[in-house]
Amino acid sequence: MKPSVNARVAVSPFLISLLIHSMQLGVSYLSMANKPIQWAGQDTWIAVLLCGLSIHVVIWMMYGILNRNETDLIQIHHQFFGKWAGGALNFSFIVYFLLGSIYQMRLFIEIIQVWVFPDIEIWSLALALLLLVYYIVAGGFRVIVGICMFSMVQHLLIFSLVFAMPFFHFNNLLPMLDHSTNHILKAAKEITFPYFGVEMLFFYYMFAKTPRKSQKWAHLGNIITTMFYLIIILSLLLLFKPDQLSTEIWPELSNYKFVRFPFIEHIEFIGASSLIFALFPVLCLNLWASTRVMKFMFKVKQLAALPILLILIFILVCLIPDRNSIEEMRTWLSKIGFYMIYTYIPCLYVIDIVRMKVRRAV
Template identity: 80%
Template sequence: MKPSVNERLTVSPFLISILIHSMQLGVSYLSMAIKPIQWAGQDAWISVLLCGLSIHVVIWMIYGILNRNETDLIHAHLQIFGKWVGSILNFIFIVFFLLGSIYQLRLFIEIVQVWVFPDIRTWSLALILLLLVYYCVAGGFRIIVGISMISLVQHLLIFSLVFAMPFFQFNNLLPMLDHSTISILKAAKEMTFPYFGVEMLFFIYMFIKTPQKSQKWAHLANILTTMFYLIIILSLVLLFKPHQLSTEIWPELSSYKFVRFPFIEHIEFIGAASLIFAFFPVICLNLWASTRIMNIMFIVKRSTVLPIFLILVFLAVCLIPDHNSIEEVRTLLSKIGFYLIFTYIPFLYIVDMIRMKVRRVV
């Protein structure tokens, strides 16, 4: 029997574009350009396009798995691999989502500490933010969708680049196609981290009205993300030399220094504070998905699991002392995410396709 979701809890297919775009964005895009530009220089924009195309293939595979099984990944794991192996695979996603929540929250707090409030304590800001997260996640999936829609407000800041255009050095784009294929592919691999988030489709599938019709909106979300990242990469290449970016931690925030308004002295403060719109949907969806997995696997109330996960996230965030430790978490998360997205999903797609063909023959 296929699991079902109350129709009043479901959302329209077009809202998938907002959810996936919000999941992909996060806070990590602030430093995404450094390593790709170090590998591919002025040709890093090609890596952005290559990575965006590869994610379209992954989305196609995800919908292939979900449409064939007509359920989410939690139940699909149990159907394909059985109770024990399926439960272990579901648990891996819980760890991945919690680790992503820890990274996003700690990175946002560090940005606030560096750019806005240097004296603020990590634990105090983490406590306030996690209380807000609890309120949103406890409100249910539709509340998180609303938060994701509000998060689009941050895109208005991209128009500030218009005021930085007098500082653009278009010679920085030359010579084009000057790097080897290997360098461009390595830069594309470094670009995959900011694209993580499409895996959330596995868990929100059952909360979409006519989910089969939502695939085009998921692809649209990835197109929007690719365009957003392409604008960021190109603007940074035009503003900075590659050796200058090597000294920057968050070059996107540094680019705001080129913007001047007579009534705002430091627009980068606004840029840093606005990142709450970037990280909030990510951490809410991560915790929502984690509690849903626990609810289905162990038949425990989500209201019971959520505070436990929030306490774990809070303790982990407080135990990460500095930027180097945050980068270690990012490296670990990047490795896990890369294998989940580009190795496990294709493997699952092939296994499920063979399984369905065997069932038809039998």
């Protein structure tokens, strides 16, 4: 059954690129360089390109599934696996999206506590953020798309690299291809975590006015993400030695220390606070997709399910005590997301191909 999408809430196909990029960005990219650099050193930029290329293949598979079935993942699960197994898979996506939201919010609060307001309470900032998220998600899908578009202003801060250019050491990139293929692939695996979020395409595909024409824009969104991450990794490699980067918690924020203005003493305060523009699209889309799944599973309105999920997120965010717990959560999310992107989606693609051939044979 093809779910009905009101033409009034549908968006132009080119906005899919914006949604892809916004979901991939998030706050987690701040620590994307730590572990990959331990494996690939100055060749980490190659791992970024390999990871971006692999995500293009995943997007192609997702569009193959979506174009053939002309529906979203909620209905695809029911069609492929039946009511109970399909419902269980849909529920697992709710859990996955909620865990992702909890991690992103707790990480943002940690950054604000370290860089801006050391004495701020977790619960107070979490409450303020979730009230804003409720206001945005309650406005509907088009409002969320507008927030994703507005969040692009954070990219203006990339021009701060101009101040760091005099300190670039291009010798840091040499010797090139000095690491084995195995080490580069391990670095690529570690760097996949910031790319997660592309699976949200399964849920907002039907909200494009002409879904089939949105594929090129989805690939463009992934290209923008890859170029953004490539610039970040190259700038870090040019500024710091690999040994220095492997010990940094959020090396991307260290770039702001090279910026000097006579009227702003600590530009890193602005850089850390601007991460809220990366946080909101991820939180809003995760909660929108979760409430949409609950709408079809439990026959409740999205606005009725939203406060329940927000309260659950608030409680769990407040229960995460320290940085070690945040890193442990990141490790688990990285494993779950990796298998979802690189195992579950290809398996779903193969099942769909086989299913179509069987139906044609019959």
